[in-house]
Amino acid sequence: MLLLGLTGSIGMGKSTVGEMFRKLGIPVYDADAEIHKLYAKGGKGVEPIREAFPEAVVDDQVDRARLSKLVVGFDAEIQRLEKVIHPLLADGRAAFFAEAEAAGHHLVVLDIPLIFETGGEGRVHKIAVVSAPADVQRARVLARPDMTEEKFEAILARQVDDAEKRRRADFVINTHCSIDETFEQVKKLVNELTDA
Template identity: 35%
Template sequence: MAASGDKHIKRLGLTGSIGAGKSTVTALLRERGLTVLDADEQARLVTQEPQTLEQIGAAFPGTVQGGVLNRAALAAAAFSDPERTRTLNAITHPRVRARMAALEAQGVAQGAAWIVQDIPLLFETGQEKNFDAVLLVDAPLGIRLQRVMQRSGLSREEILARDARQMPAAEKRKKATITLENGGDLEELAAQVDAALNKLGIRLS
């Protein structure tokens, strides 16, 4: 638990390009007793809220029917150009951040000394300044493409288009505190996670 009177919670950001393996790293961190908050999970919950759905439906007609969001239709509409993506982000991001802040406060109340926030677009949204350190998960493009195609059914072209909307991996590497190379097996990745936590001085319970 955090020491009594220690009011500064330390924040560890976790990010990575599509198919890099963030979910695997999240599982490893949780196994080690760390509190990990998932921005994607909170975004899914946000898009189930009536007020959010109303705004999305108004901005992207036809994507909300009977109070239910058609995620495929929204993706097609919102990611067709940067301006429409910004419109969607303006609706959802503030709500996601509010949820993440509330969950962080809950973690602090429970005695967590470090809180990990898993945020896919951490660098793209300029949030690195909010963290004491940032872990980047990366893997060769070919491996990332294979992983996403196997799990999602998306085509190579669709995945490449989504990847192109993110900051290039080389630029993310320059900004990250530590980069985890996830091109090998789970045991190798776990060893890198342990080394990273040790380097950052994160003591596990």
């Protein structure tokens, strides 16, 4: 089974591209979606987060906005959060792999935003980066609710820059074009990887 890492900086269109892979029948492990499950009421991440960041848990679920205020811009706090979350994400990935393999899939996508930043290159066979020009990225991100220029800059500061991601990736999916054109790039990539 070929593991394709899908990455891209904030606002590049990675979630949209992940959905395109799903439409083509390719299983996609979405690290962000897994985090949402971990943080939800009854999620496996709630109690460990409560221990590390008590103020971030409200009504037995992790309040992402509160947690963000506690960690964004504070490297030590981000590292503490990652020590809690990364092992839980690893468990979810292992279950995803087992299920995909049992279903006979030959290609799976791991949507991991920080694959380069966390040394995750060794966990996948190939990497595709989703990319768009910086002005497009900025406009997309700043249009999000609760996003500020300062928060955007703090997030960018923790991410490998786009040019470096493009250089290190095996494939680049450009998202500054139409949805249909982006989908054609994804179809071409799936065909290339499943015909190999």
